[in-house]
Amino acid sequence: MSFRPTLPLYKKSSTAWLARQSRDPFVKARLSSPSSYRSRAAYKLIELNTKWGRFLSRASTRSVVDLGAAPGGWSQVVAENFGWTLEAADDAEDFGLCEEAKVQKRGSWSTEPMNETTRRGKIVALDLLPIRPIPGVQTLQMDFLAPGSARVVKDALKSSRNPEGAADVVLSDMAANFSGSKIRDSQMSLDICHAVFDFAKGALTVRTVDERGKASIGGILLLKHFSHPLLQEFRKEYLEPNFHLVHYIKPESSRAGSAEGYWLCRGWLGRT
Numbered sequence: 616m617s618f619r620p621t622l623p624l625y626k627k628s629s630t631a632w633l634a635r636q637s638r639d640p641f642v643k644a645r646l647s648s649p650s651s652y653r654s655r656a657a658y659k660l661i662e663l664n665t666k667w668g669r670f671l672s673r674a675s676t677r678s679v680v681d682l683g684a685a686p687g688g689w690s691q692v693v694a695e696n697f698g699w700t701l702e703a704a705d706d707a708e709d710f711g712l713c714e715e716a717k718v719q720k721r722g723s724w725s726t727e728p729m730n731e732t733t734r735r736g737k738i739v740a741l742d743l744l745p746i747r748p749i750p751g752v753q754t755l756q757m758d759f760l761a762p763g764s765a766r767v768v769k770d771a772l773k774s775s776r777n778p779e780g781a782a783d784v785v786l787s788d789m790a791a792n793f794s795g796s797k798i799r800d801s802q803m804s805l806d807i808c809h810a811v812f813d814f815a816k817g818a819l820t821v822r823t824v825d826e827r828g829k830a831s832i833g834g835i836l837l838l839k840h841f842s843h844p845l846l847q848e849f850r851k852e853y854l855e856p857n858f859h860l861v862h863y864i865k866p867e868s869s870r871a872g873s874a875e876g877y878w879l880c881r882g883w884l885g886r887t
């Protein structure tokens with residue numbers, strides 16, 4: 616059997632990546648603005664929040680879970696919406712990456728709960744990788760697919776105002792490293808979607824309708840996935856029966872060639 620070295624392929628894809636980064640308007644915006652976000656992904660959440668009812672900005676949104684949060688762009692966006700001020704970015708060279716090596720070489724990591732009286736609500740961010748401290752965000756470094764992780768996140772959400780550890784919004788931008796096999800990558804995306812859904816069903820606040828027909832918003836789930844028929848089945852079987860509304864969204868700031876998309880699921884019905 617012939618052996619093919621992988622280095623030339625790596626060089627080629629890395630050159631293509633650099634060329635794409637230099638043309639990307641979201642990368643340019645980030646680099647020209649020294650006090651903004653740690654990742655290009657932040658622009659996706661800003662766009663989604665702005666176009667879809669500013670669900671992060673509502674006073675009723677008080678507890679948010681950010682799954683697959685490193686390096687922290689989405690958590691920064693949530694923290695801003697909760698009234699925290701971002702510190703100047705010092706990690707321009709990390710931009711657009713979720714790579715271990717670039718994140719791990721940095722300083723100390725926050726695992727302390729924030730003082731819940733200073734700003735609105737609670738933000739819990741989790742990743743396999745460490746996340747540098749973000750004002751207003753409690754970070755957890757763990758594998759979300761490992762047994763017991765849901766309990767740890769719920770415990771982190773608990774406060775005197777929220778003794779059950781309920782979540783108003785669950786965000787998941789989690790993505791496993793690409794294996795190159797479409798079947799395997801789709802299966803990984805499906806496993807992540809199932810794990811997030813299982814967590815969401817035990818944590819999201821339930822949509823209620825009062826006797827005059829006035830409805831509360833109910834819990835929101837924003838879930839990244841990769842397009843594949845298996846994932847469409849997941850949507851039909853798990854999301855549509857359990858949420859008031861489910862939308863498929865491909866943000867403008869998501870690369871056109873990528874198979875990624877998001878489901879924005881609004882109004883958790885609490886049926887499951």
Ligand SMILES: C[S@@+](CC[C@H](N)C(=O)[O-])C[C@H]1O[C@@H](n2cnc3c(N)ncnc32)[C@H](O)[C@@H]1O
Pocket residue numbers: 653654656657682683684685686687688689690713741742743744757758759760788789790791792
């Ligand atoms: C696209 S990046 C997230 C970017 C992030 N939303 C931001 O704004 O900076 C995907 C993240 O999912 C994380 N991830 C993948 N599988 C995971 C797992 N099983 N548990 C926790 N995090 C995971 C990766 O480590 C990676 O940091």
